Amino acid sequence: MIIYLDSSAIVKRYIEEAGTSAVNSLFSETNNIGTNLVARAEVAAGFMRAARIHLISRDDALSALEKFRSEWESYQRLSVTEATVLRADDLVIQYDLRGYDAIHLAAAVIWQEAIGEIITLATFDQKLWEAAKEYGIYAWPDEGTIIA
Numbered sequence: 569m570i571i572y573l574d575s576s577a578i579v580k581r582y583i584e585e586a587g588t589s590a591v592n593s594l595f596s597e598t599n600n601i602g603t604n605l606v607a608r609a610e611v612a613a614g615f616m617r618a619a620r621i622h623l624i625s626r627d628d629a630l631s632a633l634e635k636f637r638s639e640w641e642s643y644q645r646l647s648v649t650e651a652t653v654l655r656a657d658d659l660v661i662q663y664d665l666r667g668y669d670a671i672h673l674a675a676a677v678i679w680q681e682a683i684g685e686i687i688t689l690a691t692f693d694q695k696l697w698e699a700a701k702e703y704g705i706y707a708w709p710d711e712g713t714i715i716a
């Protein structure tokens with residue numbers, strides 16, 4: 569199985585919350601996990617937001633960030649190319665996505681096209697999940713279990 573994780577799924581790997589055990593099970597099922605380079609900043613922002621709104625302490629946020637950074641090299645990191653941005657531009661209009669969500673979907677689509685194998689897009693963002701399904705990308709987790 570080849571997994572593309574958006575930032576909402578990555579954050580759950582490092583901060584214990586609803587969905588964490590499911591995300592961790594993905595990591596035990598495959599070592600072929602990728603994301604887009606923008607996830608690096610998005611995930612860091614997610615950790616700091618969790619601290620800012622008192623879901624976790626600042627120390628826990630920094631610890632999660634340190635662990636994420638130490639594992640960063642194990643992810644297949646997909647570049648933000650002009651082709652990715654142009655595809656994302658179309659996806660924003662087609663599915664009414666936010667900019668970075670469109671970048672994630674575009675990256676997953678381009679990766680799937682490039683390798684000729686099915687990609688599973690892991691996201692806990694309902695709108696992105698629905699757009700992926702409608703586009704024809706396998707979206708995870710199963711319908712009805714999105715917990716954002």
